[in-house]
Amino acid sequence: xxxxxxxxxxxxxxxxxxxxxxxxxxxxxxxxxxxxxxxxxxxxxxxxxxxxxxxxxxxxxxxxxxxxxxxxxxxxxxxxxxxxxxxxxxxxxxxxxxxxxxxxxxxxxxxxxxxxxxx
Amino acid sequence: xxxxxxxxxxxxxxxxxxxxxxxxxxxxxxxxxxxxxxxxxxxxxxxxxxxxxxxxxxxxxxxxxxxxxxxxxxxxxxxxxxxxxxxxxxxxxxxxxxxxxxxxxxxxxx
Numbered sequence: 341x342x343x344x345x346x347x348x349x350x351x352x353x354x355x356x357x358x359x360x361x362x363x364x365x366x367x368x369x370x371x372x373x374x375x376x377x378x379x380x381x382x383x384x385x386x387x388x389x390x391x392x393x394x395x396x397x398x399x400x401x402x403x404x405x406x407x408x409x410x411x412x413x414x415x416x417x418x419x420x421x422x423x424x425x426x427x428x429x430x431x432x433x434x435x436x437x438x439x440x441x442x443x444x445x446x447x448x449x450x451x452x453x454x455x456x457x458x459x
Numbered sequence: 460x461x462x463x464x465x466x467x468x469x470x471x472x473x474x475x476x477x478x479x480x481x482x483x484x485x486x487x488x489x490x491x492x493x494x495x496x497x498x499x500x501x502x503x504x505x506x507x508x509x510x511x512x513x514x515x516x517x518x519x520x521x522x523x524x525x526x527x528x529x530x531x532x533x534x535x536x537x538x539x540x541x542x543x544x545x546x547x548x549x550x551x552x553x554x555x556x557x558x559x560x561x562x563x564x565x566x567x568x569x
Contacts, residue, residue, distance in 0.1 A: 377558070379505075386462065387497070387505065387548050389558040400557050436504060444552040445495045445510035452504055 342366035344376075344437050344450035351456050352427050358455060362420040362437030369395055369415050375440035376420040378411065380433040381452075388433075392440060393420055429457045463488065463549055463561035470567040476537040479564045481549030482530060487559055489530035493552035496525055496534045499563075500545045508547075509534060536566075544568040 348360035362376060369376060377392035391411040392400045401409050410423045420437060434454045438446035464482040471477040481488065481496075488494055494512045497505035507516055509525035512532060522543075524535045532551070536543055549561040 379560075386563040387499075387550075387560040389550070389560055392558070402557055403555055443495075443511050444493045444550070444558050445507055446497070446505070446550075447507055447510075447516065449504040449506070 342439060342448045344439060344448060346435060346437050346450045346453040348435075348453060348455065350454060351458065353459050354428055354457060356427050358422075358424045358427050358431070360422045360424075360435055360437075360453065360455075362422070362450060364418050364420070364437075364439065364450075367439060367441075369393075369413055369418070369420070371395055373442050376413070377438050377440050377446060378420075378422045379436045379438060379446070380431075381436070382430075382433040385433075390435075391422060394440075427457045431455070432457045461559075463551060463559060465547075465549060465561040465564045467562070468565045468567065470569055471536075471539045472569045473539050473541065475539050476535060477539060477566065478536075479534045479547055479549075479566070481532040481534070481551075481561050483532075483551055483559075484530055486554040487551040488527065488532050488549075490554060491552045492527070494525065494527060494532040495550045496523075496532075497548045497550065498543075498545045499548065505548065539568055541568050 344364040375394040378390040393411045434452040436452045438449040496509040499505040513525040
């Protein structure tokens with residue numbers, strides 16, 4: 341059974357750095373072809389693709405957010421961490437992590453975590 | 460890259476069929492057979508319904524089908540049921556080696 345769960349602060353101040361952790365079980369990020377991605381969804385709005393990290397540490401970032409994002413993995417802990425710098429109120433959203441098992445599809449999703457950016 | 464273009468809303472009666480379109484460019488939808496569709500009920504995480512244009516994950520009813528022609532992908536739901544009422548998002552691999560989502564379509568079952 342594959343599960344993923346996001347964790348991190350629910351409230352951050354403008355200009356701060358957000359750090360989110362995705363803790364997963366039921367698969368290994370050392371398995372060839374497997375990846376974990378991050379997606380966000382502002383309240384009432386569409387999904388936005390953020391970043392993806394593969395089993396071989398290959399990393400992909402949204403071109404529009406690349407300068408602000410860093411994705412890393414800790415295979416031994418079954419965790420993927422996303423950091424986003426210089427947070428702004430427009431970054432208020434539910435942040436999801438999801439497993440990618442190939443062809444850029446996101447097979448399993450976490451429940452999401454709502455992050456609010458406000459002073 | 461720009462989000463893929465989907466109609467804001469579609470509707471249909473139980474038992475009918477509906478189709479949701481997803482239009483991109485030759486740099487995403489038209490260039491790769493890596494189009495996925497996701498269903499999202501209110502307050503829930505998205506669920507993968509179609510991958511690689513037309514493949515269904517295990518457990519997804521065969522009422523759901525996908526196709527692609529040129530730069531436009533489509534999701535068809537036949538035999539509409541009340542529980543199909545949800546938001547639907549398409550997604551594609553892009554020439555930037557990243558992913559991109561559509562703007563989402565709200566399906567209403569009348």
